[in-house]
Amino acid sequence: MSTAAATPSAPVRLGLIGSPNSGKTTLFNALTGLRAKVGNYPGVTVERREGSLNLNGRDAQLIDLPGTYSLDPISPDEAVVTRVLAGEIDGVASPEALVLVADACSLERSLLLIAQVLGEDRPTCLVLTMMDELAARSGSLDTGRLEAALGIPVVPVVGHKGLGVRQLRTLLANPENWSRPQILPPRDRSEQAGWIDSVMAACEAERPHAHTITERIDSIVVHPILGSMLFLAVMLTFFQLIFAWATPAMDWIDGAVGTAAEITRGLVPPGLLADFLADGLIVGVGSVIIFLPQIVLLFSLLYLLEDVGYMARAAFVVDRAMARIGLEGRAFVALLSSFACAVPGIMATRTVPSPRDRIVTILVAPLMTCSARLPVYALLIAAFVPQKSTLGPFGMQGLVLFALYIVAPLAAMTVAAILRRTLLPGEGMPFTLELPSYRVPGLRLWLSQVWGSAWAFLRRAGTIILLASMVLWVLLTFPRSEAPANLAPEQAAAYSLERSAAGRIGKAIEPAIAPLGFDWKIGVGLLASLAAREVFVSTLAQVYASEDPDASLRAAIRADTNPATGEKVFSAPTVAALLTFFVFALQCTSTIATIARETNSWRWPAFAFGYMLVLAYGGALLARHITLALT
Amino acid sequence: MKSDFNINLEMTVSLHEMIPGERGKVAEILAEGPVGRRLMDLGLLPGTPIQALRASPLGDPTVYELRGYRLCLRNEDAAQVLVRPEIRFQADATTDPYPADSAATPDAKTGLRSVPSPGAKADGNSV
Ligand SMILES: Nc1nc2c(ncn2[C@@H]2O[C@H](COP(=O)(O)OP(=O)(O)O)[C@@H](O)[C@H]2O)c(=O)[nH]1
Numbered sequence: 001m002s003t004a005a006a007t008p009s010a011p012v013r014l015g016l017i018g019s020p021n022s023g024k025t026t027l028f029n030a031l032t033g034l035r036a037k038v039g040n041y042p043g044v045t046v047e048r049r050e051g052s053l054n055l056n057g058r059d060a061q062l063i064d065l066p067g068t069y070s071l072d073p074i075s076p077d078e079a080v081v082t083r084v085l086a087g088e089i090d091g092v093a094s095p096e097a098l099v100l101v102a103d104a105c106s107l108e109r110s111l112l113l114i115a116q117v118l119g120e121d122r123p124t125c126l127v128l129t130m131m132d133e134l135a136a137r138s139g140s141l142d143t144g145r146l147e148a149a150l151g152i153p154v155v156p157v158v159g160h161k162g163l164g165v166r167q168l169r170t171l172l173a174n175p176e177n178w179s180r181p182q183i184l185p186p187r188d189r190s191e192q193a194g195w196i197d198s199v200m201a202a203c204e205a206e207r208p209h210a211h212t213i214t215e216r217i218d219s220i221v222v223h224p225i226l227g228s229m230l231f232l233a234v235m236l237t238f239f240q241l242i243f244a245w246a247t248p249a250m251d252w253i254d255g256a257v258g259t260a261a262e263i264t265r266g267l268v269p270p271g272l273l274a275d276f277l278a279d280g281l282i283v284g285v286g287s288v289i290i291f292l293p294q295i296v297l298l299f300s301l302l303y304l305l306e307d308v309g310y311m312a313r314a315a316f317v318v319d320r321a322m323a324r325i326g327l328e329g330r331a332f333v334a335l336l337s338s339f340a341c342a343v344p345g346i347m348a349t350r351t352v353p354s355p356r357d358r359i360v361t362i363l364v365a366p367l368m369t370c371s372a373r374l375p376v377y378a379l380l381i382a383a384f385v386p387q388k389s390t391l392g393p394f395g396m397q398g399l400v401l402f403a404l405y406i407v408a409p410l411a412a413m414t415v416a417a418i419l420r421r422t423l424l425p426g427e428g429m430p431f432t433l434e435l436p437s438y439r440v441p442g443l444r445l446w447l448s449q450v451w452g453s454a455w456a457f458l459r460r461a462g463t464i465i466l467l468a469s470m471v472l473w474v475l476l477t478f479p480r481s482e483a484p485a486n487l488a489p490e491q492a493a494a495y496s497l498e499r500s501a502a503g504r505i506g507k508a509i510e511p512a513i514a515p516l517g518f519d520w521k522i523g524v525g526l527l528a529s530l531a532a533r534e535v536f537v538s539t540l541a542q543v544y545a546s547e548d549p550d551a552s553l554r555a556a557i558r559a560d561t562n563p564a565t566g567e568k569v570f571s572a573p574t575v576a577a578l579l580t581f582f583v584f585a586l587q588c589t590s591t592i593a594t595i596a597r598e599t600n601s602w603r604w605p606a607f608a609f610g611y612m613l614v615l616a617y618g619g620a621l622l623a624r625h626i627t628l629a630l631t
Numbered sequence: 632m633k634s635d636f637n638i639n640l641e642m643t644v645s646l647h648e649m650i651p652g653e654r655g656k657v658a659e660i661l662a663e664g665p666v667g668r669r670l671m672d673l674g675l676l677p678g679t680p681i682q683a684l685r686a687s688p689l690g691d692p693t694v695y696e697l698r699g700y701r702l703c704l705r706n707e708d709a710a711q712v713l714v715r716p717e718i719r720f721q722a723d724a725t726t727d728p729y730p731a732d733s734a735a736t737p738d739a740k741t742g743l744r745s746v747p748s749p750g751a752k753a754d755g756n757s758v
Contacts (some may be wrong), residue, residue, distance in 0.1 A: 027721045069671035106699035109674045112702035189668075193676035207699060224688040231688075287647040316703050320689035323705070429669055435694055 011059035012175060013051070015079065017094030019113055020067035021436045023129035024101045026159035026445050028064045031169070036064070038456065040600045041089060043612065045354070046080045048092075055173035063095055071116040074429055077355040082283075085120060097123035097175030103228060104128040104156065105139065105208050105437070111196045114150070115185035123175040125153040127168060132158045133437065138210025144204035151181030160442035213436040214309075216574045218435070221313050232318045234310065235336060242298045242340045243371065249293035272480070280473035287469045287532060288462040291343050291590065292454060298337050298344040299453040300446075302351075307449075311351065315433055325413045326420030328352065328431055331361040335412065335563055338368035342591045346598055357426045360416050362598060363608050367412040367584065367592050369405045375534040376582050377404055379409030383554040384575045400579075411615065414420035457594075464593035471588075472531045475502040476539075493542050502527050516581065516620045517574035521561065526539035538589075573627040585616035644716060647693065647709035649683035655714035656680050659699075662711040674698040675712055 018024040028036070049064040055199030065081045073079035080089070087094030100117055102110035107128065117124060128143065147154045153171055157164030171178075185195050220226050261278035268274040270319045272297045306312045315329030322329050338345030345365045352358040381397050389396040420426065481499040482491035497503055506523035513523055521543045529536035537553070544556040560569040570578075586592065586609045595605040643658045656678040671682045674697055675681070681697040692705040704712075 012708065070669070072668050072672060073664075074669060103700075109698035109700050112672055112676075189676065193678045196676075210696075218685075222685060222694070228688045245709060310675050312703075316687050316694065319688070319703075319705070320687060320691045323691075428666065430666060430673075430711075431692065431703075431705045432669075432673060432708075433692070433703040435703060573656065 010107040011061050012055075012173075012259070013061045013063065013093055013095045013096065014099045014172060014175070015063045015065050015084065016101060017098055017113075018067060018076060018101030019069050019110060019378065021434055022067070022101045022103045022110070023159045024067060025449075026442060027101055027127060027129060027157065028062065028164075029445060029448055030157075030162050030165050031172075032062055036450065041080050041092070042600075043501050044077050044080060044600065046077050047350075055169050058173050060172060062099075062499065063092070068113070069115060071120075071433075075355055075427060095122075097125070097172075097178070100124060100126045102126060102128055103130045104134040104141065105130050105137065107141065107205065108196060108200055108207070111191060111199055115187075115192055115195065118150070118152070118181055118185055119187060119298045121184070121207045123178045123180065125155065125171060125175075125178055126150065128154060128156045129193040131156045131164070132161070133211075133439075134208050137208035139206050139212055141203045141205040143203070146199070147179070147198045148214060149202035151179060151183075153178050161390045164193075178573065180289055181364060185445050187476055211380065214437045217438050218313070221310070223372075227313075227317055231314055233334075234305070234314065238301055238305075239335075239336055239339060242294055242337065242344075243299060246340070250290055253286060253290050253293070257282060257290075260286075275477065276473075279477075280422040280470050284466045284469035284473070287590070288458065288465050291341065291457065293340050294452060295344045295347070295457050296454050298340070299450045302333065302337075302348060303446055303449040304441060306351070307439065307446055309436045309438040312433055312435050314436065319431070319433070324430075325416045326353070326426065327361060327416055328357055329433065331357060334361050335365060335368060335409075338365040338370060341370050341372070342366040342368065342588065343594045346591065349598065354429065356427055359599060359604060360419050360424050363419060363604065363611075364416045366586050366588065366595075366608060366612065367415065369408045369583070370588075372533040372588065373404075373582055375537050376529075377401060377579065379537050379540075379554070380575055383558055384570060384572070397502070404579060404583055407434045411564065411584065415611070415615075441580065460597040460607055461590065461593045464596070465590045468589035468593065469531045472502075472528060475505070476500055476528060494544065497524065497542055513622075516577040516617070517569075517571065517624055518578065519569055521560075521569070522574075522578065525582075526585075526587065530589050533582065533587050536582075561595075572631050576627040579624040579626040581620040584612055584619050586612040633679060642715070643713040645710045646683075646695070646704070646712040646713065646714050647683070647706040649714065649716065651683050651685045651693075653716055654680065654682040655716040657712060658715045659713040660711060661713060666708075670708070671713060674700075681714060 016024055016028055028049070028051065036049050036051040037380050038615075039050050040046070051058050051062045053062055063084065065084060066077070068078060068081050071082055071085075073082055083089050085090055085094060085098075087353050097421050098117055098120065099319075100114055101108075102114065114126065126146075128141075128146075132142065143154045143156050143578055155164055155168045155171055157168060159165075188190055193537045221230060255556065261282045264277045264282060265274050268277060302311070305314070311330075311333070315332065317329070317330045319329030322332055334345050334348040334352070336345075342365050345368065346362050349358045349361045349365070369548050381400055383401050387395070387397060391399055452536070476497065478501055479499070481496050483495040487495060502524050505519070505527055506520040508524050509527075510518075510520045513526075521540070524543055525536045525539045528539035540557065541553045544553060544560070557570050558568075561567060562569050592605045592609060595608055599605070644655075646657075649655060657675050657677050659677060660670050660675060662670060681695055684694045684696055684701065686693045687703075693704045693709065694701050694703045695709075696702075736745055
């Protein structure tokens with residue numbers, strides 16, 4: 001192939017196609033140098049990645065097609081590959097030439113996909129990755145003979161080291177010159193096994209030895225006893241790290257947001273503009289970046305475990321348990337992560353390949369007891385569960401908290417099982433999971449994965465979260481009413497809050513929440529907590545005009561009585577109902593925004609909000625009446 | 632002429648019935664339609680050599696090695712695949728000739744698992 005041939009000027013569109021774990025992402029990064037544009041394909045949950053590159057003076061567009069084992073799709077998500085190839089997706093021109101990526105160590109398996117892709121009859125070349133591993137495992141194959149056997153150009157590479165990438169770029173510049181197969185491989189599956197054998201024989205493939213390190217590690221990692229213990233240890237550490245390590249950073253961000261707001265107030269004359277900048281804009285931005293520590297930590301650990309090869313083993317170990325609730329092993333980590341925060345948890349469902357499994361996981365993830373519920377639980381428990389009361393050796397306060405933590409995952413499992421049997425039955429497709437060889441993870445790939453998730457969150461969910469928190473600020477601020485001059489600042493704030501749109505909404509929804517024992521003040525708190533659950537606490541503090549959200553707020557809500565009936569507003573049944581409400585309700589715009597972005601529709605977030613509201617209301621009503629009956 | 636031993640070679644079992652460490656060749660995919668096609672896309676074509684490596688600690692799924700990679704299948708899906716085992720211990724099927732621990736520790740040199748031969752004629756076992 002001569003590179004001196006006249007280079008046409010139009011950018012050539014190349015499609016990168018290969019099975020999962022073939023090293024496709026590494027190759028994409030090596031070719032495009034991380035300048036990828038990421039988006040979604042319309043109507044499905046599949047991520048769309050494209051990058052532009054310059055090949056010896058010729059512009060090219062590289063489309064990273066989703067990893068697939070076959071061109072015979074079984075779900076709309078999988079059909080993306082065939083639809084892109086057929087040019088059926090608006091705005092995505094069909095690639096003119098295809099770049100197949102296959103792991104040299106399991107070429108034999110990849111030949112099935114190769115056979116199907118060759119059947120597409122368009123210029124195709126084959127990139128063999130993991131050539132270093134093939135050699136290390138004393139395997140070999142003659143790429144020249146493989147070229148002859150397949151009738152297409154074959155380029156061996158070592159993706160993470162960039163070896164062979166220069167040759168590949170030269171080749172990619174001129175797909176017009178690529179050799180084409182004389183005879184296409186058989187389409188009939190019964191003939192394909194023979195064809196594969198003949199290709200393997202033709203290229204004098206010496207099959208690689210079993211990866212001894214992998215075999216040794218696996219004898220521990222999936223050992224019945226050691227493997228289970230390791231699984232528990234890894235998951236506990238994982239959880240502990242995202243829970244504990246993220247907290248200092250989140251506290252720091254919280255403090256920085258407060259300082260920034262104060263500085264702004266110092267610079268801008270008091271008034272609406274200062275309020276908007278300090279309470280609306282800065283707090284809004286803060287409510288977005290507060291998620292970054294958890295997201296970055298979670299995905300650093302997740303991708304590290306994934307790139308090393310442990311994640312697949314974890315899914316293998318836990319799959320049986322997850323199958324009970326109709327999910328699969330890969331959903332476990334997402335659900336576990338949701339105990340810290342549903343936002344990264346929902347993003348972590350990307351590792352679940354089946355779209356329906358993924359949606360079920362996304363829908364139940366917000367039920368997990370995330371850390372934002374804790375301040376609400378802490379306030380109510382501290383205020384209303386007597387510190388001294390005990391049940392056996394256990395303090396009552398701790399027991400209530402424990403119960404709240406336990407109920408949520410039980411509910412999640414039940415909901416998942418019900419969804420499986422009703423709205424989202426399984427696709428009836430076999431559960432398949434590949435256990436890759438253990439590898440030393442590539443730093444570049446890892447960094448790009450972590451950066452990719454953080455950026456995806458900021459760009460897609462962050463904008464909605466910012467918008468939502470500004471809307472809430474507007475509701476809590478307008479219409480503005482001048483408090484009588486003789487009121488203390490706290491009382492003035494409470495005065496204007498009561499007359500704001502949020503206050504009015506709180507009063508308007510009072511009849512609806514009255515059966516739960518909630519009054520309009522709790523209503524305002526619930527509305528404000530849509531920004532983030534813990535905002536419930538600070539809003540109550542504002543409503544009750546208390547100087548601090550701790551001692552004085554506790555005293556204030558304990559003392560509050562209903563002017564009409566003279567009864568305590570926060571009676572035991574009301575508190576039980578309120579706690580139950582917070583266990584179930586999807587009081588979190590950030591989660592809603594993330595669901596919308598990850599499922600690429602507003603239908604699923606609406607559904608999640610709806611079913612969780614029903615659970616919350618029903619559960620709260622039940623909790624109230626049970627408590628009424630008991631006291 | 633069929634000895635007892637040859638009759639055993641004709642026998643097929645479901646993939647999920649294979650003992651950890653046991654090797655065989657795919658004989659048939661029972662599932663039709665998309666499920667069958669997907670299993671074949673994963674490389675389970677008739678004639679493909681396959682080896683059961685080990686079961687998950689909870690008993691299901693099981694990981695198999697075929698065509699140079701390790702694939703986990705749940706037992707319910709593996710039941711859709713018939714295999715012709717290389718050797719089938721009939722007399723004493725309860726004795727696991729490949730304890731779970733040794734199963735995944737193949738001979739480092741050859742990458743092959745040494746197969747205890749059930750008698751003199753171990754060589755004639757390949758189907
Ligand atoms: N030894 C070796 N490892 C590679 C090579 N290419 C990719 N990897 C590693 O293989 C794993 C999977 O690669 P990735 O690009 O994520 O595969 P994808 O699932 O096809 O996108 C990662 O841990 C990579 O670092 C290669 O040529 N040689």
